[in-house]
Amino acid sequence: MRVTIIGLGLIGGSIAKDLRSTKFATEITGVDINREHAAKALELNIVDKAEELEPAVKKADIVILAIPVDKLLTVLPRVLDLIPEYATVTDMGSTKREIVEIVRNHPHRKNYIPAHPMSGTEDSGPESAIDGLFKGKITIICDQQDSGPQHLALIEKMFHLIGMNIAYMTADEQDLNTAFVSHLPHAAAYALANAVQAKEERNIIFDFASGGFRSTVRLAKSSSTMWHPIFQQNRDYVVESLDVYIKHLEEFRDAIKNSDSEKLLLLIKNANKIRDILDGNNHSLIQNKETNIKFYTK
Amino acid sequence: MRVTIIGLGLIGGSIAKDLRSTKFATEITGVDINREHAAKALELNIVDKAEELEPAVKKADIVILAIPVDKLLTVLPRVLDLIPEYATVTDMGSTKREIVEIVRNHPHRKNYIPAHPMSGTEDSGPESAIDGLFKGKITIICDQQDSGPQHLALIEKMFHLIGMNIAYMTADEQDLNTAFVSHLPHAAAYALANAVQAKEERNIIFDFASGGFRSTVRLAKSSSTMWHPIFQQNRDYVVESLDVYIKHLEEFRDAIKNSDSEKLLLLIKNANKIRDILDGNNHSLIQNKETNIKFYTK
DSSP: OEEEEEOOSHHHHHHHHHHHHTTOOSEEEEEOSSHHHHHHHHHTTSSSEEOOHHHHHHTOSEEEEOSOHHHHHHHHHHHHHHSOTTOEEEEOOSOOHHHHHHTTTOTTGGGEEOEEEOOOOSOOSGGGOOTTTTTTOEEEEEOGGGSOHHHHHHHHHHHHHTTOEEEEEOHHHHHHHHIIIIIHHHHHHHHHHHHHHHHSOHHHHHHHOOHHHHHHHGGGGSOHHHHHHHHHHTHHHHHHHHHHHHHHHHHHHHHHHTTOHHHHHHHHHHHHTHHHHHTTOSOSGGGGTTTTEEEOOO | OEEEEEOOSHHHHHHHHHHHHTTOOSEEEEEOSSHHHHHHHHHTTSSSEEOOHHHHHHTOSEEEEOSOHHHHHHHHHHHHHHSOTTOEEEEOOSOOHHHHHHTTTOTTGGGEEOEEEOOOOSOOSGGGOOTTTTTTOEEEEEOGGGSOHHHHHHHHHHHHHTTOEEEEEOHHHHHHHHIIIIIHHHHHHHHHHHHHHHHSOHHHHHHHOOHHHHHHHGGGGSOHHHHHHHHHHTHHHHHHHHHHHHHHHHHHHHHHHTTOHHHHHHHHHHHHTHHHHHTTOSOSGGGGTTTOEEEOOO
């Protein structure tokens, strides 16, 4: 199958590697407005060829957009204008409401599957692409009723081939849930990095940074090109999540400030419950191995 | 050398392993009020014998206290009462002001070196003890002028043997710096875990938890037995660090809320600078390989 990937960074490059190794793609054409990224992706043999957007899209069976969410608002409609009738289009964006809204009435809307594979690292660029980045992780598919069943089936097959589980929900549900489990942790890490840099000398941060500090601020290394537009597009839910977080921080601070020992202990013990959740003493997708599919109905 | 370790959890157990493998200890006696921990440490051959505190301390060349900081306030003075004249005592506590204050006028004060090895994991108990936990990490030694030079030299030798760098500062400086680079990240993770659990169903957190979310909340798994008293003993500096953090979170939230795109980009790019610091494009201890020692003079 002829796959065209637009955006050859961490996500685009990593999915290219998996689609090649799983033989899902017979030919991978890469598109990137950043000439260096395109050249690097060719050099690393991540793509078979690098082309301009129009010819690359016109010959594709599948077009995968792995570009920042602000760029999606202009590039996705253009791609839907250019694709052949049979072609399928999907994206990897972390926000969905604005993006599905902008193509709501596009004649090729049924060719498009709004997707969000929840996997990544704090690195960026084609050289940061890795094999198996998506294995065992979840991808969200939004508003599946608005996509053609053949197109939906092909994208589901693609995500299953690279080892992903799939969750189905509306674009609105995805933006709300993603705000709390992904956008909020990134905002928290950015603010923590700024707070510590504001108060500590660089060499003290460097010398004292234990594993704990490193893991908590790791996401603060994440690229502004990707994250700046995510926060803006998911503004309402991200602001809501930050309000909730700040409220819990104030509660924690006040328990310490007021020497409310019992309250502080309760807050820590409640936070500790995250261990059971993350370590998987939990009923969830794991139970649906036969299909790897789960419906969230709210 | 006869080493007695009081507290056989992650830290006490890990240092026991290193002191044995480096041959610094010829005999390791363990003390733990938790009978199961003591038995487990014996079973895992982390210690040679488990004894009561008094006999274990009376025969020791070095006593290492690896117990929660609230317990230190009562156990450290008792240990200093019991040790032979020649013996050296150190602790592994994350806070120092209250602890040095409580033994300020003890006749054996010079036998004691207040230390804080900055290394750990979110796990606890003897079974979580690991080899090389301290290698390449930093340990803080406080108010070294108040310790006897022979005792200080022996503890420095011990930390160097297990691969640690040493930073010297006052107990007050240690509590301030540790508040920002260690206590704050833990408080931030606890509050983030509480915020997300308050808003999301367990299965959604579980399914959607990507590597990013996991690393940001990892510290929220940390034991309340260790952390509850740390926050209380370092109250003023922890509250100050939380105030600074909340201020930066509000600034970040408001940039999003007010669609202040430029400001938001600046905040993200400033946070990104933490990458240079953590990835070590930095002048610091690394430059002092010959001694592994650095003095922070404020």
